[in-house]
Amino acid sequence: MINVYVQHETARCEELAEQIRGILTQAMPAVEKVTGLAMPDRVTVELVDVDGLAAAWSAFTRRQAERDTAGLDLTEWQRKRVASLPLAARWAARKVGMSEEYTLIANSAGRPSTLIIPEALDRLGLTTPDQLCALLVRALAQQAQVAACEGSLVPPPVWPVIRPGRDVAELVSHAHAQWTSDQATPLILGKPVARDRRRRQGTFLETVIGLFEVGLAKQRARATTLVDQAMAAVGPDRFNHVWTVDGLLPTLDELRQPVSWIRRLPA
Template identity: 40%
Template sequence: MTKISVQTHLTGYDELADELHDLLIRAVRPVEQVTGLPVPDTVEIALVSADDLGTAYGAFMRRRVGRDIAGLTLTESQQARIPRVGLAASHTARVFCGHDEPCLIDNGVGHLRTLLVPDSLLLRGVNTADLRCDQMVRVLTRHAQAAASGGEIVPAGGWPYPTRYGKDFIAQLSDAHADWTSRKATDLVLDRPAIREPSRKPSTSLLRRAVLGVDPLLERRTRARARAFVERAVDAVGPTAFNRVWADRNLIPTRAEMRRPALWAKRLSA
């Protein structure tokens, strides 16, 4: 049985923590049923401030960089960037991640934890029970992905990542798979069709462009392509075979395969 923990030291969020805890408990079986992935024995969620998220994420990225550069030959430019990675990650998390999706990190020894800034739920339009349920299904799915990968996909690797693994495609695949799961499992948790339209639209597009230089239109197209890949790939090979992608980085789809899932399915069966 999965042990669910939702912790907060923030004033005024005990009721939210209790609601998320209940949703997570109810979502475990539907997520496992839909994905074919086991949810880890322990799932820990922490409701934190943006500053606390930034500190934790910066520390996580420093650990991840240390892991990813092991055995690599770095250029002088890359070596000069290493000390700045943690600081940059911490700053970006404080300014931006507090307004975005919950952040999955590990402590370097396989202990997974999702950090969530409560105010980000309203900023992203997650302002109904149905949408909070959808969000918790995504959280559980990412924990299951990370556990299946042996902690490699947390959340998408660090820098400098070996380019042959397609760092960006890992992130796209993880997000798209969580989205695919939420569209199927959330209705099972609620025992009725979920209403997914927020009462007001989230307002992070300008922030994403200003802080990270993200083109919202390009981002929407990229996400749509990744979602289409997951949908077609799972239909072609089934959830069990699809889940091999989490444990074997060589199965991460290439750019061509993201556009043509049949190529990936053929390589998977080879």
């Protein structure tokens, strides 16, 4: 089942929603074929504005924090830090939401949902059919990851708080989604799609965040290399154990040495 929800029913959003439904219908079989993962029984994409993204991300963060801290004996400082996470998430979504291609969350039942701000697609140059297809394939791959790991790894936990670039679950999820797009998009369109993010003037905050993301970009490049090498060496079926076997995520050191991690993959 494919659900595409439109928060604000404008003619443009309704047109985009129909376009997304069509692409998802075409893309789902290709994503399942190249990944070896089953799609969730319900694929959901929500078209929201910045306020809608902030509210959804805050609520998701609250649910994740409650799940991640259940049964833990937290200190007073830790309890205050956990309590502050939903507000911090709302603030962050408002500030950088327009810079994101999409945002993956899970609802209270653990079902994945991909949030997209239509205006952000315009700003990032991702509104052409080819670019939108590549984006939606990445989103589908991550929804398949959620189904495979039953939400234990993707979306990543929010507690304890991990610095950007050191959250291996996020790095592997992102790299696997990009690998899937590289493999599946040509099956759908008959040609590869080069990523062509539009050069833009960011806000001061986005510029500052961009400086911090230099390290994140390096780690994501390492994760991409790891996924590419693993897929070439052992294929999707063995790679997919990462979503179901406890403790199989690579370490930060293994991101630099993919061969050592590949040896750990079960047969």
